[in-house]
């Protein structure tokens with residue numbers, strides 16, 4: 014009798030035909046991966062071997078065609094100047110779209126950090142390459158939009174000054190990660206609710222930094238957090254959406 018009551022309570026909590034379809038996943042493997050509704054989420058602990066101790070898991074809280082909700086919890090010690098991971102949500106990208114042929118990349122994100130006494134960034138990460146079949150873990154170019162920077166960390170390269178793009182001012186950093194040229198737009202203070210057309214950032218780079226938009230294909234479109242050290246901390250994305258057209 015008790016078992017029957019338990020089963021009927023579960024059924025009541027997840028009604029069939031719910032208006033908002035939701036998926037859930039727990040990702041604790043190094044590259045634990047989920048996809049659905051044109052979005053993807055990856056635990057992506059690519060730099061974990063630089064840590065002396067720590068761990069991280071990522072949780073998909075829900076998704077629909079309108080976006081994805083997720084969170085990640087981490088603690089990392091050691092390897093102070095090494096990024097340990099980039100847990101992210103991404104929009105799945107159709108191969109072979111040149112940046113010059115894309116008219117808009119409209120995106121919005123709302124996020125929070127439970128603990129800001131950490132060394133970590135919150136950033137969009139976008140790779141492009143001349144080869145449409147280039148590996149999606151790097152590119153010829155990387156565009157980062159740092160919505161927050163906590164602690165003594167900085168982007169690759171050096172600052173070239175303050176620029177105004179998409180109605181906000183940013184500190185623009187330019188440098189190289191191996192052969193890949195990296196542009197990082199850094200917000201002066203945390204932007205926890207962000208909405209923009211990221212094509213504006215590519216237009217800026219084309220007009221001011223020699224970015225070859227007509228030969229570069231969009232490979233990835235992701236947002237997440239890069240922890241260096243600290244925690245425990247939970248980064249929550251209450252909503253992320255992106256549409257390439």
Ligand SMILES: *[C@@H]1O[C@H](CO)[C@@H](O)[C@H](O)[C@H]1NC(C)=O
Nearest residue numbers: 108109143144145146147230
């Ligand atoms: C990319 O891969 C597809 C499928 O394998 C192939 O048809 C195409 O020729 C490749 N493109 C280039 C530029 O290598």
